[in-house]
Amino acid sequence: MNHNRRPVLKLGVVDFGVESAALPNGVTIDLAVIRHPGASAIVAIDASGAIPLLTQYRHAVGGWLKEIPAGCINSGETPRECAERELREEAGLVARQWDQLGAIVTIPSFCDERVNLFLARDLTEAERELDHDEVINVERVQLDEALAMIGRGEIFDAKTIAALHLAREFLRT
Amino acid sequence: MNHNRRPVLKLGVVDFGVESAALPNGVTIDLAVIRHPGASAIVAIDASGAIPLLTQYRHAVGGWLKEIPAGCINSGETPRECAERELREEAGLVARQWDQLGAIVTIPSFCDERVNLFLARDLTEAERELDHDEVINVERVQLDEALAMIGRGEIFDAKTIAALHLAREFLRT
Numbered sequence: 001m002n003h004n005r006r007p008v009l010k011l012g013v014v015d016f017g018v019e020s021a022a023l024p025n026g027v028t029i030d031l032a033v034i035r036h037p038g039a040s041a042i043v044a045i046d047a048s049g050a051i052p053l054l055t056q057y058r059h060a061v062g063g064w065l066k067e068i069p070a071g072c073i074n075s076g077e078t079p080r081e082c083a084e085r086e087l088r089e090e091a092g093l094v095a096r097q098w099d100q101l102g103a104i105v106t107i108p109s110f111c112d113e114r115v116n117l118f119l120a121r122d123l124t125e126a127e128r129e130l131d132h133d134e135v136i137n138v139e140r141v142q143l144d145e146a147l148a149m150i151g152r153g154e155i156f157d158a159k160t161i162a163a164l165h166l167a168r169e170f171l172r173t
Numbered sequence: 174m175n176h177n178r179r180p181v182l183k184l185g186v187v188d189f190g191v192e193s194a195a196l197p198n199g200v201t202i203d204l205a206v207i208r209h210p211g212a213s214a215i216v217a218i219d220a221s222g223a224i225p226l227l228t229q230y231r232h233a234v235g236g237w238l239k240e241i242p243a244g245c246i247n248s249g250e251t252p253r254e255c256a257e258r259e260l261r262e263e264a265g266l267v268a269r270q271w272d273q274l275g276a277i278v279t280i281p282s283f284c285d286e287r288v289n290l291f292l293a294r295d296l297t298e299a300e301r302e303l304d305h306d307e308v309i310n311v312e313r314v315q316l317d318e319a320l321a322m323i324g325r326g327e328i329f330d331a332k333t334i335a336a337l338h339l340a341r342e343f344l345r346t
Contacts, residue, residue, distance in 0.1 A: 013283075108231040114234075155278060161331075
C-alpha cells in the first residue's frame with residue numbers, strides 16, 4: 001500500500017503513520033492514519049435465543065465495557081477464521097452454522113479498521129483461552145434484552161450495536 | 174489525565190501515545206492509545222421523515238462513505254454545540270428541537286473517542302460551510318430507506334448505523 005506514508009510507530013495492531021492525502025477537490029493534506037489488520041465480531045445465538053455478552057476491561061476508555069466476542073485478524077487468517085478463533089477463545093463456544101452480517105468501519109476519519117460481523121448458530125461449548133492482557137467476564141443474555149440494553153445506554157460499543165441490530169434483521173427475514 | 178503516557182505524535186485531533194496500562198488482573202502492559210477530544214453526530218429528520226445523508230471522501234478507508242453529519246468537538250464546545258455547528262456546516266441545517274440519543278465508543282481497544290449521538294428536529298435551512306479538507310455531497314433520504322441501506326451494506330459506518338437505529342427506537346416510543 002503506497003500512500004506517501006511516513007511510518008511513526010507500530011505497537012501491537014496499531015500501525016501509526018502520517019500520509020500525504022490527495023483529496024478529490026485537489027487539496028493535499030497531511031493526515032495521521034492508523035493502518036489496521038481488521039477484526040471480526042460475533043453474535044452467537046443459541047437455541048433459546050441467548051447470546052454471550054462479554055464485560056471487558058478497556059484501558060483506553062477507562063473501564064469495563066459490554067461487548068460481543070471480537071478480535072483482530074491474525075496474519076494469514078480469513079475474517080471467518082478469526083471469528084471462529086475469537087468465539088472459542090473469548091466465549092468458549094464453537095459454532096457449526098455461520099452467516100456474515102456485513103462489515104463496518106469504526107473511525108473512517110483516521111483509521112482503516114473494518115470489523116466483519118458474523119452470526120454464529122448451532123453452538124457447542126469448548127475451552128476458553130484468554131490472552132494474558134484480556135480481562136473478560138461472560139454472561140448469557142437474550143438477544144431482545146441485549147437490544148434493550150442499547151436503548152438504556154448499558155451497551156454503547158459501536159460494533160456491538162451494529163452487529164446486534166443486523167442480527168435481529170437477519171433473523172427476522 | 175495521567176496514564177504513565179509517553180506522547181509520540183499529535184496531528185489534528187489524533188493524539189498518539191504509548192501508555193503503561195495496569196489491568197485488573199495484575200498484568201501491566203504497554204498499549205498504543207489514541208486520546209481524542211470526542212465527536213458529535215446528528216440524525217436530522219424533517220417533517221416528511223427525510224434525513225440528510227452525506228457522501229464523504231475518506232482517505233483512510235480509501236473511498237467515499239455514506240455518513241450522517243458529524244465532527245470533532247472543538248476546544249470549549251459542548252457536545253450539543255458541536256452537533257449544532259456540524260449540522261449547519263456540513264448539511265446547511267439549523268434545528269430548534271434537540272434530543273440526545275446516547276453516546277458510543279468506536280475502537281475501545283486503543284482509542285477513547287466517544288461520539289455523542291443526537292436527534293435534531295424542527296429544521297430550517299442555513300448556509301453550508303465546508304472546511305478546505307472536507308469533500309462532501311448531501312442527499313435527502315427517508316429514515317426507513319437509510320435503515321434499509323444498512324441492511325444492503327450501502328451504509329457501513331458504525332456511528333451512522335448506531336445513530337439511525339437509536340433514532341428509530343426513539344421516534345417509536
